[in-house]
Amino acid sequence: MKGKAIRILLAEDDPDDRLLLQEALQEGRLANELICVEDGEELLDYLHQRGKWAGGAPRPGLILLDLNMPKLDGREALRAIKADPSLRQIPVVVLTTSKAEEDVLRSYDLGANSFITKPVTFQSMVDLMRVLGSYWLEIVELPATGAE
Amino acid sequence: MRHRLAHLSIPRQLTAITMATCSAALLLACAAFVLHDVVSFRRLLVRQVSTLAEIVGANSGAAILAGDAAAARRNLAALAAERDLHWAAFYTADGRLLAHWARPGAGPAGVPAAPPPPGHRFAGGALRLARPVVVGGERVGTVALESGLSEIRSRVGRYAGIAALVLAAASLAALLISSRLQRLISEPILSLVQTAKAVSERKDFSVRAEPEGSDELGLLVTAFNDMLEQIERRESALTRSLERLRRAQESLVERTREVERANRELGRSNRELEEFAAVASHDLQEPLRKITAFGDRLQGHAAELDEKGRDYLERMRNAAGRMQGLIEDLLAYSRVTTRARPFEPVDLAAVVEEVLSDLELRIEKSGAAVAVEALPTLDADASQMHQLFQNLLANALKFQRPGEAPAIRVSAEVVDGRWESGSGIGAAPVCRVQVEDNGIGFDEKYLDRLFKPFQRLHGQSAYEGTGIGLAICSKIADRHGGSITASSRPGEGSRFVVTLPLHHAVVGEAA
Numbered sequence: 249m250k251g252k253a254i255r256i257l258l259a260e261d262d263p264d265d266r267l268l269l270q271e272a273l274q275e276g277r278l279a280n281e282l283i284c285v286e287d288g289e290e291l292l293d294y295l296h297q298r299g300k301w302a303g304g305a306p307r308p309g310l311i312l313l314d315l316n317m318p319k320l321d322g323r324e325a326l327r328a329i330k331a332d333p334s335l336r337q338i339p340v341v342v343l344t345t346s347k348a349e350e351d352v353l354r355s356y357d358l359g360a361n362s363f364i365t366k367p368v369t370f371q372s373m374v375d376l377m378r379v380l381g382s383y384w385l386e387i388v389e390l391p392a393t394g395a396e
Numbered sequence: 397m398r399h400r401l402a403h404l405s406i407p408r409q410l411t412a413i414t415m416a417t418c419s420a421a422l423l424l425a426c427a428a429f430v431l432h433d434v435v436s437f438r439r440l441l442v443r444q445v446s447t448l449a450e451i452v453g454a455n456s457g458a459a460i461l462a463g464d465a466a467a468a469r470r471n472l473a474a475l476a477a478e479r480d481l482h483w484a485a486f487y488t489a490d491g492r493l494l495a496h497w498a499r500p501g502a503g504p505a506g507v508p509a510a511p512p513p514p515g516h517r518f519a520g521g522a523l524r525l526a527r528p529v530v531v532g533g534e535r536v537g538t539v540a541l542e543s544g545l546s547e548i549r550s551r552v553g554r555y556a557g558i559a560a561l562v563l564a565a566a567s568l569a570a571l572l573i574s575s576r577l578q579r580l581i582s583e584p585i586l587s588l589v590q591t592a593k594a595v596s597e598r599k600d601f602s603v604r605a606e607p608e609g610s611d612e613l614g615l616l617v618t619a620f621n622d623m624l625e626q627i628e629r630r631e632s633a634l635t636r637s638l639e640r641l642r643r644a645q646e647s648l649v650e651r652t653r654e655v656e657r658a659n660r661e662l663g664r665s666n667r668e669l670e671e672f673a674a675v676a677s678h679d680l681q682e683p684l685r686k687i688t689a690f691g692d693r694l695q696g697h698a699a700e701l702d703e704k705g706r707d708y709l710e711r712m713r714n715a716a717g718r719m720q721g722l723i724e725d726l727l728a729y730s731r732v733t734t735r736a737r738p739f740e741p742v743d744l745a746a747v748v749e750e751v752l753s754d755l756e757l758r759i760e761k762s763g764a765a766v767a768v769e770a771l772p773t774l775d776a777d778a779s780q781m782h783q784l785f786q787n788l789l790a791n792a793l794k795f796q797r798p799g800e801a802p803a804i805r806v807s808a809e810v811v812d813g814r815w816e817s818g819s820g821i822g823a824a825p826v827c828r829v830q831v832e833d834n835g836i837g838f839d840e841k842y843l844d845r846l847f848k849p850f851q852r853l854h855g856q857s858a859y860e861g862t863g864i865g866l867a868i869c870s871k872i873a874d875r876h877g878g879s880i881t882a883s884s885r886p887g888e889g890s891r892f893v894v895t896l897p898l899h900h901a902v903v904g905e906a907a
Contacts, residue, residue: 264686271693345682349735368685368720370692 253279254309259291259325260284260343261317265366269312272373278381283308288320292328295335308338310384313360315344315351323354330359339384407575407582414574415567422566426559433555437548441523442516445543448478449527453539457531460486465495472497475541482522482542486529487511489537511538521545584613588620601628670730677723677730684723688716718862722850725864728783729849732871737777739876739900744771744781744829748806751785758793764802771808772827775900780872785831787865788892792833794859797887805832810898825898826878832891837884846882869894 256273260266266284273282285291291311293299311329315322322342329335341362342355355363367373401409452471459467472484472495485496485507496507516525526540584605591605601624605617691713698706748768752759759766766789789804796802806829813826838846838853845851847870852863866880869892873880877897884890 264690268686268689268693345678345685366685368688370689373689 253281255281255283255306256310256312257291257294257308258282258284258312259286259288259317259322260312260314261286262314265314268370268373269377272370272377275370275374276378276381278377280381287317288322288325288328290319291325292320295329295332295338310380311338311340312343312380313340315342315346315355323358326355326358326360339388341380341384405582406585407578410578410582411571411574414578415570418570418574419563419567422563426555426563430552430555430559434548434552437551438518438523441543441545441548442525445481445523445525445541446516446527448475448481449525449539449541452484453527453529456486456539457529457536460488460494460529460537461531463488463494468495469497478543480544480546482544483507484539484541485511487538487540489535491538494537508540512540514538518545581613584608584617588617591620591624595624601631667733670734673726673730674734677726681720681723684716684719688713688720691716722862722864725862725868726849729864729868729871732780732783732868732875736875737779739775739777741773742776742778742781743773744785744808744827747778747781748785748789751782751789754786755789755793758790762793762796762802764793764796764804766804767806769805769807771806771829772810772898774827774896774898776876776896777872780875784869784872784894787869788831788894791865791892792831792835792890794861795833795835795837795854795890797834797836800834803834806830807832813895813897827896827898829894829896830891831894832889834889837886837888837890838882839886840884843882847880 258266258269260269270282270284273280283294285294290300291313294301294305295307297303297305313322313326317325320328322344326340326342329338329340336359339361340359341364342360343364343366344351345366347365352363364376367376401412404412452475456468456471458464459471468486472486475481475484475497476499481499483496483498483506486494487510488494491510493507493509498507512524512526514526514528516523518524522542522544524540524542526538528535529537529539587608588605591603594600594603604621604624607617607621608614691709694709695713698709701709745768748771752766752768758764785806789806792804793802808827808829810825810827813824842853845853847866849867850863851867852861870880873894873896877900878895880892880894882890882892
């Protein structure tokens with residue numbers, strides 16, 4: 249598994265952030281596939297291969313989750329993922345603009361694996377993707393999944 | 397007397413006094429009568445016996461003169477009719493017992509052998525009397541008689557009986573009369589007592605004793621009533637002023653409540669304003685982050701721009717960076733109250749040590765010498781204390797004089813002081829912390845501006861910063877019921893003094 253680029257699923261309603269993260273991934277020369285969904289509902293649809301994603305939704309190796317999203321927000325989506333025995337092994341990294349302590353506490357309470365505040369500069373975003381890549385995608389040993 | 401009577405009621409006392417007085421007077425009167433009677437009866441007895449002696453003496457003068465004892469004895473025997481007479485005797489002129497008569501069975505004191513001295517004498521319950529017998533102007537002998545006093549005794553006995561009867565009757569009469577008359581005195585007193593009892597038991601000052609007569613008791617009752625009236629007046633005046641006081645207190649409480657309401661309202665709108673600032677600056681951050689990020693991306697294409705374009709891009713990115721700083725500071729400023737933590741004992745020495753380790757790089761770079769003296773432990777929000785010293789020490793490092801290494805001194809003293817905060821006003825020990833430096837200093841006319849948010853004394857190019865640091869310090873000191881001030885002269889370093897109460901009434905609760 250090591251060295252093999254895993255799929256990253258990004259749940260983010262802001263198109264600018266989706267673009268910036270995509271570019272940061274490229275800038276960091278990371279070969280990971282980035283799949284984007286725009287809200288919590290779509291995230292769950294993807295994971296359960298429903299609606300728009302019925303049939304063609306490969307299981308991600310990492311979920312990057314924004315907290316503030318329309319329809320179903322990141323907190324509710326996080327709760328649903330961590331309550332589902334078939335999904336709860338997927339690491340979820342909360343990536344948000346909020347620095348509020350209660351958001352940090354609540355996210356970890358709900359089972360988030362990391363809580364990261366969105367970097368301000370593009371360079372630090374690139375650095376973040378690099379660190380995320382090396383940590384979650386190379387260093388950490390994750391259970392093998394049938395869906396892969 | 398007073399002591400023994402005190403347990404009796406007033407009517408009984410009065411009756412007892414009257415009875416005692418009457419009895420004493422009657423006893424005295426009876427005794428005087430009896431005495432007088434005894435004395436006058438004795439006189440009468442003496443006269444009677446004396447007359448007997450004179451008669452028998454005159455009748456027997458010749459017989460005595462002749463020494464005819466038998467004749468003399470006959471004469472004496474004639475006296476036997478006098479029932480009280482014990483004996484009678486004749487003595488010759490030379491003192492010899494000539495003849496005598498004695499009642500058989502009479503007293504043991506027999507007839508004396510020698511004549512008793514002339515005159516009379518009461519002795520041994522009997523009257524003994526001696527008279528000279530004179531014939532033709534010449535004393536020829538002596539006649540002596542002794543009479544018993546049984547008559548006197550029976551008279552005295554009768555008198556005593558009568559006196560006892562009179563005494564009993566008089567006492568009865570006195571009892572009846574006094575038990576009626578004592579009411580004249582006791583009734584007003586009893587009525588006074590009733591009134592006093594009613595007043596003390598029911599606290600009813602409107603009752604009055606019934607006034608009777610114009611004597612001392614009447615005066616007493618009137619005076620007592622006057623007193624009650626005064627008390628009643630004062631009582632009602634007191635009640636009225638108590639009522640006024642109560643109303644004043646109520647209105648004070650009401651005013652306090654209003655002030656508290658207004659305070660709460662003010663606190664609420666303050667909080668709302670701060671929350672608004674927090675939310676607004678958070679939301680402002682979002683697009684700014686994009687400006688910064690895309691500015692960074694554009695920088696990657698800088699080569700495709702001309703000189704002017706690159707300059708514009710650089711200025712834009714600088715401005716975005718400054719705005720980011722401003723927003724972060726604004727958030728930090730509003731967090732002093734919106735992210736306030738409860739007070740707990742905080743060791744300032746440990747806080748300063750942490751801050752110095754955070755600033756280690758800058759201290760090394762500037763070659764600063766930092767001297768930290770003994771610092772106390774006080775009730776505070778630990779993270780805010782950290783921020784306070786972080787800002788003060790960072791300033792001391794930042795505003796250094798060109799070409800001179802900063803010398804910073806942190807010291808503290810504990811003094812008695814007055815402090816005011818939301819939780820009240822108190823006189824309690826306060827801690828005065830000083831942070832002194834040898835930096836560029838400032839003109840004290842700017843002191844007011846120094847602690848206001850976003851007020852700067854220097855241009856961006858000289859010393860960077862948004863001007864929020866000291867405003868945050870001031871807000872933190874304020875939240876801790878303390879204050880901050882500074883003294884300085886341009887070019888001569890500055891001294892910042894933070895005054896904080898050592899203790900808070902309720903530790904573990906945000907003030």
